[in-house]
């Protein structure tokens with residue numbers, strides 16, 4: 001249904017699981033405690049505090065390193081089936097380098113957290129990498145350096161070995177698009193490099209191979225005795241054609257391929273999307289490059305990468321209209337945006353959030369889920385992030401509306417469209433460090449008082465709403 005604050009009165013299937021998510025740098029704090037190494041967000045916030053709107057950092061954040069039992073108590077109160085959290089690479093392997101020492105205190109922290117979850121009958125869903133790259137690896141060039149594949153494979157083996165007895169659901173990378181495009185392309189996230197159309201393509205090339213390595217390590221060395229599942233969590237908007245014209249429809253499809261297909265196509269269908277290969281090859285030639293700015297997978301690599309998934313995951317928050325754009329006549333412009341070459345915009349009528357890139361457009365979620373199902377051959381789908389920001393306050397009715405309407409579209413995709421969505425993860429359990437926005441944008445079901453050294457957590461109205469949805473499997477008062 002498209003009207004505002006409407007929702008289906010159908011109920012979620014019994015197999016459907018609800019969870020919440022956080023990420024290590026955004027909640028843990030203890031940035032240099034017990035042997036943890038520096039990561040690129042520690043480094044960026046300490047050397048360039050103006051990068052963050054309120055000049056804050058994750059030195060303490062929600063202090064989950066010390067308060068993880070409070071976090072699990074909140075999860076218990078919510079009644080979630082699972083908890084999605086990420087591992088801090090430099091807490092476990094301070095230098096990050098393949099073969100370098102493992103930090104036992106880091107192993108112990110995550111073993112304690114996982115045990116606390118298991119004791120409370122909450123399933124861990126672990127993200128291996130959620131943007132906090134060890135600084136030493138960045139000094140070796142970061143993901144644009146092909147050697148990163150070896151470092152990641154070593155890291156993956158360490159975490160499968162130490163946590164795989166209890167952890168059955170793994171995500172290799174959170175939002176590879178942001179890791180590479182925002183990290184090495186447009187400089188919106190650490191390490192803040194601006195090499196659009198160049199380094200960011202090297203970054204994703206290595207990252208996709210690193211994902212495949214980790215998948216095969218699990219498949220060949222751990223799956224038999226651990227019986228778990230491995231996936232990757234790309235993100236995208238729903239891209240809606242601005243008109244019914246063929247050119248606008250092609251532009252919308254191209255935007256989906258350049259954002260989600262960039263990663264999902266190699267992993268599900270084989271190789272980069274043909275529209276990416278063709279457009280970047282063509283523009284690279286016009287620009288005088290001897291070879292395409294988009295690196296090539298060999299035939300063996302295409303086969304090695306294809307099929308490295310046990311489910312499909314998606315982080316989805318919002319929607320954009322897409323309009324075809326006149327071809328960039330100035331071929332000297334080297335950038336991802338000019339390779340993609342579309343115009344995107346919000347409809348002014350769409351409700352705003354506290355984040356400039358996020359408008360409330362619930363029907364976009366249903367369309368995106370249908371596109372994913374059709375494009376990747378009806379896989380099992382986990383929604384691994386969805387949520388909305390405000391500037392704070394406990395009576396967060398707009399967050400309740402957001403969840404009711406987005407979840408209604410998820411349920412309609414399942415019951416009316418036959419899309420095989422089996423999990424939904426709310427971002428986030430609690431207010432946390434929102435990257436370059438600092439603590440100015442709040443996504444939590446619980447608020448955190450960052451002025452109090454005890455970092456007390458307080459439930460918001462949305463926590464009660466989400467908890468009632470989980471227990472009743474129903475979004476409104478009178479379900480069938």
Ligand SMILES: O=S(=O)(O)CCCN1CCN(CCO[C@@H]2O[C@H](CO)[C@@H](O)[C@H](O)[C@H]2O)CC1
Pocket residue numbers: 023026174175178188235315355356357385427434435443
């Ligand atoms: O701010 S600006 O408009 O100047 C530029 C940044 C735009 N990006 C858009 C993509 N978004 C992906 C979502 O990012 C995800 O969602 C959460 C909320 O952001 C994060 O906290 C999670 O860590 C992340 O996985 C991250 C921010």
